[in-house]
Amino acid sequence: MQLNPNSRIAIIGGGPSGSLSAYFLLELAKQMGLTLQVDLFEPRDFTATGPPGCNMCGGVISESLMQKMATEGIRLPDSVLLDAIDSYVLHTDTDFAAIRPLHEEMRIASIFRGGGPLGADSQRPLPWTSFDLHLLDLAKSLGTRHISRRVRHLSWDKDAKPQVYLQPTKGDPIQEETPFGTYDLLIGCVGLNGSGIKLFEKLDFGYHPPASDRAWIAELYMGAEEVHRRLGNAMHIFLLNIPRLQFAALTPKGHYATFIILGHEVDESLAKQVFQAPQVKHLFPEGWEAPVRPCHCQPRINIGPPRHPFTDRVVLVGDCASSRLYKDGIGAAYRMAKACAVTVLTHGIGANDFQRGYWPACRSLDHDNRLGHFLFSMDGVMRKFPPFRQAILTVIRAEQKQPKGPHRLSSALWDTFTGSASYTNIFARAAHPVIVLRMLAAIIRALINSLKGSTHVV
Amino acid sequence: MLFKMHDEKPSLGLEFAHGEAIIREGEPGDCLYVILEGRAEVVVDDGSETPYVMAILERDSYFGEMSMFTDHPRVATVRALGPVRVMSVDKRGFLRWMGEDPSFSMRIMIKMAERIRSLIAEVVRLRTTLRTLKESET
Numbered sequence: 001m002q003l004n005p006n007s008r009i010a011i012i013g014g015g016p017s018g019s020l021s022a023y024f025l026l027e028l029a030k031q032m033g034l035t036l037q038v039d040l041f042e043p044r045d046f047t048a049t050g051p052p053g054c055n056m057c058g059g060v061i062s063e064s065l066m067q068k069m070a071t072e073g074i075r076l077p078d079s080v081l082l083d084a085i086d087s088y089v090l091h092t093d094t095d096f097a098a099i100r101p102l103h104e105e106m107r108i109a110s111i112f113r114g115g116g117p118l119g120a121d122s123q124r125p126l127p128w129t130s131f132d133l134h135l136l137d138l139a140k141s142l143g144t145r146h147i148s149r150r151v152r153h154l155s156w157d158k159d160a161k162p163q164v165y166l167q168p169t170k171g172d173p174i175q176e177e178t179p180f181g182t183y184d185l186l187i188g189c190v191g192l193n194g195s196g197i198k199l200f201e202k203l204d205f206g207y208h209p210p211a212s213d214r215a216w217i218a219e220l221y222m223g224a225e226e227v228h229r230r231l232g233n234a235m236h237i238f239l240l241n242i243p244r245l246q247f248a249a250l251t252p253k254g255h256y257a258t259f260i261i262l263g264h265e266v267d268e269s270l271a272k273q274v275f276q277a278p279q280v281k282h283l284f285p286e287g288w289e290a291p292v293r294p295c296h297c298q299p300r301i302n303i304g305p306p307r308h309p310f311t312d313r314v315v316l317v318g319d320c321a322s323s324r325l326y327k328d329g330i331g332a333a334y335r336m337a338k339a340c341a342v343t344v345l346t347h348g349i350g351a352n353d354f355q356r357g358y359w360p361a362c363r364s365l366d367h368d369n370r371l372g373h374f375l376f377s378m379d380g381v382m383r384k385f386p387p388f389r390q391a392i393l394t395v396i397r398a399e400q401k402q403p404k405g406p407h408r409l410s411s412a413l414w415d416t417f418t419g420s421a422s423y424t425n426i427f428a429r430a431a432h433p434v435i436v437l438r439m440l441a442a443i444i445r446a447l448i449n450s451l452k453g454s455t456h457v458v
Numbered sequence: 459m460l461f462k463m464h465d466e467k468p469s470l471g472l473e474f475a476h477g478e479a480i481i482r483e484g485e486p487g488d489c490l491y492v493i494l495e496g497r498a499e500v501v502v503d504d505g506s507e508t509p510y511v512m513a514i515l516e517r518d519s520y521f522g523e524m525s526m527f528t529d530h531p532r533v534a535t536v537r538a539l540g541p542v543r544v545m546s547v548d549k550r551g552f553l554r555w556m557g558e559d560p561s562f563s564m565r566i567m568i569k570m571a572e573r574i575r576s577l578i579a580e581v582v583r584l585r586t587t588l589r590t591l592k593e594s595e596t
Contacts, residue, residue: 028561066470067547068555070492073518073565084468105472105546224467233468254467335558342561364558420551 001312001350005035007184010164011144012151012196014042015055015113017318017333018189019135019144023074024341026142032345038143039181041164043150046114046133049121054114055132056193056299057329058217058260060085060235060251062419063107065331074138079129081109082254087234088417090393091279093241094386097393098234099410099417100400106233108418110253117219117256118295128254131330147180154186154199155179162186162203162313185349187340188316189333192300197320205311209320211304216261216271218296222285224255230283231257237417240277241383246326246376248274249417250283262326266298301326303373305366310354315340322362325372328419332365372423375416375430387450391442395435408435470494471545474538480521483535487525489546490566493517496542502534514539523566526552 003009009025011018022038029036046053061069061076069076084106088099111131120126140146153165163179164186190196192212200207222230231252238248245263261274274280275290302323309321317333317340324332336358343357382388392409399407407414412430415421429435471494474480480491483503497516501509512534515521521536526549555562 031564064551064555066545067551068562070494070545071490071520071547071552071566072562075494075518078469081470082467084470086468103546106468106470107545109470338559338561342559361558425554 001353002348003029003034003036003184003344006037008037008039008181009185009187010162010181010183011038011040011187011189012154012164012199013189013191013318014040014044014046014136014146015132015189015191015318015333016135016330017191017337018042018187019132019139020334020337021187021189021317021340022139022144023135023142024338025344026139026144028341028345030142034345037145038139039145039147039164039183040136040139041147041149041151041166042136043148044114044132045148046130046136049115049126050118050295051297052114053116053130054112054297055191056217056297057113058249058251058258059111059113059131059253060330061109061111061131062328062331064418064420065328065334066107066109068331068334076109076111076131076134077129079127080111080131080134082112082128082256083110083233083252084108085110085233085235085252087232088414089234089236090396090413090417091236091238091240092389092393093279094390095393096279097396098400099396099407099414101411101414102405102407108235110251110258112253117221119221149180151196151199154203156203157182160312184313185344186314188314188320189318189337190316191319192302200314200316200320203311203314205314206308207311207316208307210302210306210322212300213263213303214265214267214298215263215301216259216266216268216296216298218259218271218290218294219253219256220259220290220294221255222257222288226285227252227255227257230285235417236283238274238277238279239379239382239389240274240279242270242273242277244270245274246379248280250280262301271296301329303369305362305369309362310358311351313349315344315349315354315358322365324365324419325369325423326376327417331419336361336365368422368424371427375423375427387443387446388439390446390449391439394442394446395438398438408432409438469543471543474542474544476538476540478538480536480538480542480544481532481534483533484531486529487522487532488549490520490522490526490549490552491536491544491546493519493521494543494545497539498536498542498544499539500534500536509535520566520569523570525549526563526566 011022022040085108086106090097113132114130116126150167151164152167155163157163161182163182166180188200197209236250249260251258261271302319306321309316317336323329339358339361347353347357395409399410412426415426499511500513501511504510
């Protein structure tokens with residue numbers, strides 16, 4: 001089952017996985033001399049502020065994704081990049097340590113997925129551009145047709161080709177029972193947070209969405225000067241002993257600081273507990289209180305593999321299929337959109353083709369996430385054994401004093417929190433005998449210090 | 459205006475002033491560079507008083523890509539023409555991503571093929587010039 005010249009492709013969802021799927025399909029098809037008709041269905045207006053224009057995400061572009069995009073000629077204009085990040089500061093219940101990479105180059109960027117936070121609307125024209133809008137424009141520049149309408153229903157025609165039905169609007173000449181189009185290939189990039197996932201479940205080909213959990217993300221206005229005075233160019237990671245909390249992160253984003261809380265079913269009460277933690281509070285101006293209702297969301301995030309994310313002529317890409325655990329979801333969307341496009345153009349569009357070409361990429365990500373779960377579960381052990389956390393900070397500080405490195409533990413943690421390497425790669429480096437020996441020595445020292453009654457490790 | 463962008467908005471990548479060498483001929487290389495902003499010139503020391511300018515690179519161009527595939531030292535110096543901002547791409551990451559996705563290096567391969575093509579054209583032009591000179595001498 002192959003695409004032919006002028007084959008029609010429908011992509012449902014215009015987030016990074018949707019726009020990048022369209023972009024890579026058209027770019028690779030051009031190199032192969034094949035003309036394709038790509039329709040991308042996305043009703044969201046990415047210039048709108050607050051939830052209507054936003055795809056709910058922390059908005060950080062990892063170091064590896066920045067490098068991949070630069071190499072593949074995908075340029076991000078300055079207006080999309082709100083801040084550049086050069087270091088991470090790891091905060092625990094007792095202490096903190098900064099991690100800087102050996103290279104003195106800023107390669108991590110923070111962005112807004114949509115038009116900006118709620119409340120920014122009154123300040124138009126806004127000096128930034130939505131990341132998702134930029135990617136959508138990129139896909140459109142290669143010939144993608146953007147259908148700014150909501151999809152109501154998907155079905156199969158008599159030749160087992162997928163059909164797309166639109167939600168009727170007032171005065172719409174399109175009849176409710178008439179399909180908008182019949183396609184040779186249908187790509188679902190519907191994420192986990194909308195009703196789009198149900199459309200694909202109803203197609204009844206055995207697709208089962210991945211396991212998910214709930215995160216909490218808020219955009220906090222502080223003003224650019226205050227943000228940089230308080231946070232610098234660093235992302236602050238909090239590993240605190242609060243039940244249900246995996247970790248929290250505070251990222252500079254121009255005039256805003258983005259607060260991300262990851263854990264088990266994060267809700268308002270957990271968010272409040274994290275805000276009240278002294279390690280978090282000291283990064284905000286004295287007396288500063290979190291707004292009662294900041295621009296915030298509680299998106300579902302992918303924490304497990306999907307089942308049967310493809311069949312003949314249908315494939316799912318991005319968060320609704322396989323993504324990376326906790327970090328670098330945009331990078332995973334990039335990788336999977338590319339894997340999908342390469343499969344479609346070099347293998348074909350049948351279930352067997354996706355099994356041979358696309359599925360290995362999904363499985364590789366899913367296997368890597370298992371190791372990610374293990375690495376993050378180690379944090380649970382660390383909480384129960386504070387000298388372990390103190391030892392980590394001690395080893396990091398010692399490494400950071402060595403200007404030429406090697407910064408073995410620092411670089412493993414840098415890649416963990418920046419999402420710049422696979423969990424498998426990070427695990428292999430973190431298990432290096434030198435790190436293990438240094439950690440053991442630091443744990444012993446921390447234990448001795450705690451027996452002496454001192455909690456601060458120098 | 460509340461959201462006037464702050465003057466000190468940090469930039470991604472590495473910045474170089476006019477005339478500064480980004481990479482130097484003969485030095486070992488373990489990364490390639492992509493020009494994010496500005497222009498750069500590729501110069502080769504051919505023994506003459508002024509180094510030979512091989513090419514002018516514009517925004518989005520690459521250089522240093524040969525070090526991704528070989529362990530040879532840099533074959534040319536690349537200098538900033540005015541202020542330049544570049545992003546480096548590590549060899550280790552590049553090779554890993556190429557293993558995950560062979561099409562990743564497609565754009566670089568195309569660019570390298572174009573450069574080989576122009577170098578062949580240059581060799582042919584030089585040989586023709588040399589032959590003409592020899593013929594005029596005889």
